[in-house]
Amino acid sequence: MIWRQLREQQENLLSPYAARSVNSFGRIINEEKCPIRTDYERDGNRILYSMEFRRLRHKTQVFFNAKNDHICTRMEHVLNVGSIAVTIARTLNLNQDLTYAIALGHDLGHAPFGHSGERVLDKCMKKVNLEFGFQHELHSLRVVEKLATRISKEKIHEKCGLNLTFEVRDGIVSHCGENYNEYSLKRDLGKTPQSLCNVKDRGGLPFTLEGCIVRLVDKIAYAGRDIEDAVRVNLMNVHDIPKDIRNELGNTNGEIINTLVCDMVENSYGRDCIRLSPDKGQALEKLINENIRLIYKADKITRYEKIAENTLEGLFDSLLDSLSDFEKLQTNENKVYRMFYNFIADKAYDESESDAQKVIDFIAGMTDQFAQSCFEEIYWM
Structure with missing residues (x-):
């Protein structure tokens, strides 16, 4: 010492x-x-x-x-x-x-797609409950304390x-x-x-x-x-x-x-x-x-923001819906849902954590490219 x-x-x-x-x-x-x-x-x-x-x-x-x-x-x-x-x-x-x-x-704790992604996740959380939200500073603290x-x-x-x-x-x-x-x-x-x-x-x-x-x-x-x-x-x-x-x-x-x-x-x-x-x-x-x-x-930035918004909103809605039957995620043929199941199982969430928060934790940790690939995996016809 x-x-x-x-x-x-x-x-x-x-x-x-x-x-x-x-x-x-x-x-x-x-x-x-x-x-x-x-x-x-x-x-x-x-x-x-x-x-x-x-x-x-x-x-x-x-x-x-x-x-x-x-x-x-x-x-x-x-x-x-x-x-x-x-x-x-x-x-x-x-x-x-x-x-x-x-x-x-x-x-x-920054979301994919920078501050545009942060605004989208904040909107998604408030759609579930107006008392909820997403701010990357607070999520950075959540990452180092829990995730x-x-x-x-x-x-x-x-x-x-x-x-x-x-x-x-x-x-x-x-x-x-x-x-x-x-x-x-x-x-x-x-x-x-x-x-x-x-x-x-x-x-x-x-x-x-x-x-x-x-x-x-x-x-x-x-x-x-x-x-x-x-x-x-x-x-x-x-x-x-x-x-x-x-x-x-x-x-x-x-x-x-x-x-x-x-x-x-x-x-x-x-x-x-x-x-x-x-x-x-x-x-x-x-x-x-x-x-x-x-x-x-700038026009180029704001137009691309629409892609980011569609991607993150699509992921949020789909993953939140999937939690209606959590155990089925483990054997789902879609690999995104299986990854989501493993993510939740690894974090050992307690009962106080909302489903929306689990979804946000999963999405916020994604890179831009991974978020896009997960969106395509779920929504590709």
Whole structure:
């Protein structure tokens, strides 16, 4: 254990505002410590080696099922967030291991077909019960707490997923990147492990500054990269972005990232908050709104969204209907239903879980291509 203790002692040199692994609220289930790694570093490794992380390689970021190998996927976005966030954490003398673990896990619960798929699954759930819904931040927490499985020396941990520390789980569920006008964040030190028991909506502030970094960097990582991809597929030209925004942030993805990272470090160093200057924060908001206009609502994107909507709605309705006789799924001639049966059997759901939630869990874990192939398998005449 001396090696881990040395690593933990190194954390004493961090900023007084940094999260230290020895002060962690810990895991859902107590475990024997790793002889070398801190708890936060161990969490990052668990996420990195999980099947849920692996599938991000074939999940949409913005452009659906892109044939161009240079178009950003969900996995690349997550790795970009990790790289940028760790650079900032290192410069601010915050906990890099915690920052990286949160970044790696923040999108584990994303649906196939990106935010379009997220909206479809939310609509499907509300069709069953208006009190239900789907938000990828909350589902990411569900993945790491319940749905993901891992093998330990003792057994498969059931109903605790990857059994991550509180601070990592909190950063994952609090990473909301859809508040475009948000550029100054203060951590919520009033949170406890019980705070994560009944999370109903996105938007709560992170418990740690490391989580605040990831929350802001999530926007920084996709704003310029989405423009880069849109230019690559001839959806727009960089000069379509108003000149005042380009003068403030830069003309390329690299320039935008560098501008915002330097500004965040300058405005956050030695402070108990993570923030951009008003000029840069407002410019980032304007840039994202331009992306919405030029990219996310472009005709090519919205037309493909209809395919995604039909695919996911078709899967949801068919799989939900199939649960009227669960045992028949095991011997169904259609392999999709047999996979669905095995999925439910493996998760050991308790009676409190609705059929709709089981369907959502199954679909949300799919890659874009797998969702399309399952749809064809069920509906092909």
